[in-house]
Structures are given as C-alpha cells and as structure tokens.
Amino acid sequence: MAKMIHPIAGAIALLTIGFFWLSTVSSELLGSEALVVTVKTMIPWGFLILIPSLMAAGGSGLQLGRGWRNPLVAVKRKRMPIIAGNGILVLIPSALYLSFKAQAETFDAWFYIVQTIELIAGAVNIALLSLNMRDGLRLTRKRPAMDDAST
Known part of the structure; x- marks a missing residue:
C-alpha cells in the first residue's frame, strides 16, 4: 500500500505547494488587490490538502x-x-500572517517582507520536494518488482 500512497501523496504535496507559489506570484504581479486578498485568504484552506499529503508521503516514505x-x-x-x-x-x-494582513488590506512593508520570505522558503521546498521525487523515480527504476528491503 505504501508503494501506491507515497508517489501520489508526494505529487499532491508538490503540486499544492507549486500552486500556492504560482498563485501568489501571479496575483502579486498581474492581479488586483482583491485577487491578492482572495489568494492569501484561500492558501491556509489549502493546508487541508497539503498537510495530510505531506504526512502521508513522509510516513509511507519512512515505511518504504x-x-x-x-x-x-x-x-x-x-x-x-x-x-x-x-x-x-x-x-x-x-501564510497565516499574510492571510490576516491581506484580509485587513494592510499591504505594508511587513506584508512584503514576509511575502518575500515565504516565496523564498516555498521555492526551497519546491526544489527539495522535486529532488526527492526525482530520486524516488530513480529508486523505482532500480528496485526489483518485489519488495526487497535488502537493497
């Protein structure tokens, strides 16, 4: 079961973080203030998908x-x-801080400082999760068809 859950949960986590990141950048660069408020308000709700998928990927990865x-x-x-x-x-x-600030329509220096930190940290996680996915794909190519823990 972990062999099936791990890649699906990992892909969902990576896609979710990527979606958060791209939504943030595109709303800031191309959207209105109202769109920024909507994106920043919705991202914490996305944790309901992200956190369980990360937990499932991590737990199944440890098992595998x-x-x-x-x-x-x-x-x-x-x-x-x-x-x-x-x-x-x-x-x-x-994300919680930015959601609070955006809903209050307080786009001050602290909003943009935290936004910059969040985008950098998000890019780091996207890169690391992508590397993990790449390495996972390499492992599945090398791994025998049967579950062999001696590899």
Whole structure:
C-alpha cells in the first residue's frame, strides 16, 4: 500500500505547494488587490490538502525506506527534516500572517517582507520536494518488482 500512497501523496504535496507559489506570484504581479486578498485568504484552506499529503508521503516514505542502504534513500531522509522544518517554522506561520494582513488590506512593508520570505522558503521546498521525487523515480527504476528491503 505504501508503494501506491507515497508517489501520489508526494505529487499532491508538490503540486499544492507549486500552486500556492504560482498563485501568489501571479496575483502579486498581474492581479488586483482583491485577487491578492482572495489568494492569501484561500492558501491556509489549502493546508487541508497539503498537510495530510505531506504526512502521508513522509510516513509511507519512512515505511518504504526502512532497511534500505541505498544512498538515494539516505539523501531523501536528510531532506525531509529541512522540508518539514521550513513548512512548520516558516511557511505555515507566514501564510497565516499574510492571510490576516491581506484580509485587513494592510499591504505594508511587513506584508512584503514576509511575502518575500515565504516565496523564498516555498521555492526551497519546491526544489527539495522535486529532488526527492526525482530520486524516488530513480529508486523505482532500480528496485526489483518485489519488495526487497535488502537493497
């Protein structure tokens, strides 16, 4: 079951973060203030999709990687605390703060400072999740058809 859940949950998480990032950039560059308010208000609601998908990807990844000594598995494991910490310590608080500020229509310097930090942290997570997906695809090509934990 983890073999099926892991790539689906990982793809959903990556697509969700990518959608948040692109929505933010496009609304800021091309949209009205009302669109920025809508995007910033909706992103925290997207956590209802993002957080469970990240948890499912992480949990199933731990289960799949158990007992593996492949260097790609080790690299993926090292990225996950960075991805999780970035999300918990930077991205979620930033999104909540920006949502609050946008709903109050307070687009001051702090809004844009936090927005910049959020975009950088989001780009980092997109990059790290993309690398994990790439490495996961490499692992599935190398892995025998049967679940062999000795690889």
